[in-house]
Amino acid sequence: MAEEKKLALLIDSDNVSAKYAQDILKEASKYGELACKRVYGDWEKGGNGWHYPAVNNSILPVQQTCYIPGKNATDFSIIIDAMDLLYSGNIDGFVLVTSDSDFTRLAIRLREAGKLVVGIGEVKTPLAFTSSCHHFSYLNQVADMVREYDEKTIRKAVLDFVKEKDDGRLDLAKINAFITSKFGNVDYSLFGFNRLSSFIDSFSEFRRNSTFVSLKKAVKGYASAGADKSAPSEKEIVGVIKEFLERDPNREENISRVSEYVISTFGKVDFGAFGSKKFAKFIDKRPEFIRTGTTVRLSSEQSAVRVPENINVSEGFDKITTELFGQAVLAYAKENSPKGGNLGQLNNLLLDKYGKNYAADLGFPDFTSALSSVGGVYIEKNFVYLSPAETEKTVVESSDTAEEISSAHTKKRGRKPKSEEEEVKLDYNTVKRDILSTVASSDGGISLPTLGKLFTEKYGKGYLKEIGAKSMKNLLSDINGISVSDNSAVINQEFLRRTDDIETFVRKFAHESEKRSVRMLSTQIKKNFPEFDFSDYGYARFSDFINAIDGVRANGYYIEPED
Numbered sequence: 001m002a003e004e005k006k007l008a009l010l011i012d013s014d015n016v017s018a019k020y021a022q023d024i025l026k027e028a029s030k031y032g033e034l035a036c037k038r039v040y041g042d043w044e045k046g047g048n049g050w051h052y053p054a055v056n057n058s059i060l061p062v063q064q065t066c067y068i069p070g071k072n073a074t075d076f077s078i079i080i081d082a083m084d085l086l087y088s089g090n091i092d093g094f095v096l097v098t099s100d101s102d103f104t105r106l107a108i109r110l111r112e113a114g115k116l117v118v119g120i121g122e123v124k125t126p127l128a129f130t131s132s133c134h135h136f137s138y139l140n141q142v143a144d145m146v147r148e149y150d151e152k153t154i155r156k157a158v159l160d161f162v163k164e165k166d167d168g169r170l171d172l173a174k175i176n177a178f179i180t181s182k183f184g185n186v187d188y189s190l191f192g193f194n195r196l197s198s199f200i201d202s203f204s205e206f207r208r209n210s211t212f213v214s215l216k217k218a219v220k221g222y223a224s225a226g227a228d229k230s231a232p233s234e235k236e237i238v239g240v241i242k243e244f245l246e247r248d249p250n251r252e253e254n255i256s257r258v259s260e261y262v263i264s265t266f267g268k269v270d271f272g273a274f275g276s277k278k279f280a281k282f283i284d285k286r287p288e289f290i291r292t293g294t295t296v297r298l299s300s301e302q303s304a305v306r307v308p309e310n311i312n313v314s315e316g317f318d319k320i321t322t323e324l325f326g327q328a329v330l331a332y333a334k335e336n337s338p339k340g341g342n343l344g345q346l347n348n349l350l351l352d353k354y355g356k357n358y359a360a361d362l363g364f365p366d367f368t369s370a371l372s373s374v375g376g377v378y379i380e381k382n383f384v385y386l387s388p389a390e391t392e393k394t395v396v397e398s399s400d401t402a403e404e405i406s407s408a409h410t411k412k413r414g415r416k417p418k419s420e421e422e423e424v425k426l427d428y429n430t431v432k433r434d435i436l437s438t439v440a441s442s443d444g445g446i447s448l449p450t451l452g453k454l455f456t457e458k459y460g461k462g463y464l465k466e467i468g469a470k471s472m473k474n475l476l477s478d479i480n481g482i483s484v485s486d487n488s489a490v491i492n493q494e495f496l497r498r499t500d501d502i503e504t505f506v507r508k509f510a511h512e513s514e515k516r517s518v519r520m521l522s523t524q525i526k527k528n529f530p531e532f533d534f535s536d537y538g539y540a541r542f543s544d545f546i547n548a549i550d551g552v553r554a555n556g557y558y559i560e561p562e563d
Helices: 017-029 053-056 073-088 102-111 151-166 172-183 194-199 234-244 256-265 280-285 299-306 324-333 345-353 368-371 390-396 402-413 429-439 448-459 472-477 493-512 518-529 542-545
Strands: 006-012 033-041 060-063 093-097 117-122 135-138 208-211 212-215 252-254 287-293 294-297 377-380 383-386 482-485 490-491 552-555 560-561
Touching: 006 017, 006 073, 017 033, 017 053, 017 117, 017 172, 033 073, 053 060, 073 093, 073 102, 093 102, 135 280, 151 172, 151 212, 151 345, 172 194, 172 212, 194 208, 194 256, 194 518, 212 542, 234 252, 234 256, 234 294, 252 256, 256 280, 324 345, 324 377, 324 383, 345 368, 402 429, 429 448, 429 472, 429 482, 429 490, 448 472, 448 490, 472 482, 490 493, 493 518, 493 552, 493 560, 518 542, 518 560, 542 552
Parallel strands: 006 033, 006 093, 033 060, 093 117, 117 135
Antiparallel strands: 208 212, 252 294, 287 294, 377 383, 482 490, 552 560
16 A cells, blocks of 8 residues: 655745634545645634634644735745755645746646645635646535524523633633634524624623733632522622722722622522612612712722713613603703703714724714714704703793793693694604604695695694705705705605515514514614615614514514514
C-alpha cells in the first residue's frame, strides 16, 4: 500500500467562514494526512470566529497583525510559510483554504515543484485560482446540510459557554466568536433583537457592563433560585442588593436588573411580608438605597449622579415606554409654555434619562419620528408647543369649581358642552386616522371643501387650531399616503398596496406558530417594509396599529390570532 501523502492545511480566516471548520477538515483529509494545520488571521481582533474551531481541532493559530488598513497582510504570511514548508522537504502537498485569487501564483509555483495542490473555497472563488489547483472543492457542495438553529438551542449553548468561561470580564467578542464557530452567522432579528448585545441583555442569568459579560452568581451562603429554602429575611435581601450594587463602579444599576439578581439568589420573594407589595416600594423604604425613576444606587453615592428634573417619570416603570415618553414630552412642553421648549434641549434631557437608544427602544428610527407620535403637542421650527386643546385642558383642570370648568369649556369650544359619552377625544392622531379612512373610502378622491365641511361638522370650527394645523391643505401635506391634486385629496395607491401587504404579513406572522413577540414582529416588518412607520396611520403605539388589523391582536408582549 502506498504511503499516505503528508499535507499542509493553510486556512485564510479573512476569506472563509469558521462555520465550515469541520467540513474543511473532512474534505482535506480525503487527500492525505494533515501533518500541518494552520489558520492565519489577526487574533487580537477575534480572528473572524476561528479561535474555538482552531483550539478544538489542533489547528495552529498564526497571528498576522494588519499594520496598514486595507493591506492584506494575511496573504503574504500564508505565502511565506508555504514556501518555507515547500523547501523543508517534509510536505507532499498543500490544501489552500481561501476564496482569494491572490493565491493563484502560489498554487502554480507549488505545482511546478511537483506538489499536490488542493483548493477549498466558496463559489465566489475566481476561475484563475480554481484552475491552478489539481483539485478544487466548493464549500457549498462539500458542507453538510445547513445547520439549523433556533433561539432555545443558541441560548443553551451561550449559557453553557459563559458558565464555563466566566471570569467577570468575558468579552462580547469571544461570545460572538463562539456562536459563529458553532452556528455560523446568526440573524438575531429572527429572535426579535437587532444585535448580539441586545440578545445577551435578554438573559436573566447575565449581567453586561459595556462589552463585558458576567454570570449572576448566587451570593455565597444563600441558596440559589429554585432550591428548597425558607423565605429570606429583610436583612439578607438588603445585603444581597448592596453586594450587587457594589460591583458597579458607579454603585448604581437599573432596578429591573437588581430585581432579577434578587430572584436569582432567593427565588420569588413575597415583599408584602415586609410591608411593600412591589420591589420598587421595598427599595424606597430602605435608607441604604436611593431610587430615581428606574435607577437604584447606594445612598452614599447620591451626589454622584445628576438626574434631570424637567422630566417626570411615573413610578413603577422599569424601562422606557410610549406612555412615559409622552408624559415626558408633555411635561416639558407645559413647563416651557407658552414660549415653547427647545427640541435640542428636550432630546438631551431624554438622552440623559433613557440612554442613546431610547428612540429605537420605542420602535422609532429617530427622535423626530418618536416626537410626532405624541398627542397634545405640535412642532414649529425648532420648538415644541402645547396644542390649543392641551392648553385648554391645563387651564380647565386648574379651575376651582365644576361650574367654572363647564363655562370655560363651552366658551373655548364655541359650542354646547357634550356629555362624556358624546364627547369625541380630539388629538392629531385621531383626526389623522379619520382623514385617512375618509379619503380611502372615497372613490376617485374627495374635494378639500367637502372634506373640510365634513370635519368641521364633526369636530367644530376650531378643530384645526386645536391640533396645531394652519389649514386642511397644510394638514394633508403632513399625512403620508394622501396626495392633493386639483384641490382634491386622493389616497396613494402604492400606500394602499403596501398597507395591504403589511396587514397580510401580520396575519401570517400571527398564524405561523404559537405566541410570537410584538418586538419580533416589529423587527420583521422593518426588515421587509423599510418605509413602514405606524405613526403614518395615526397611532401612537405599534400595538395600537396591530389591534386595528382584523384577525389579530396584540396581547401584552405577544401577538396572536383573534378568535
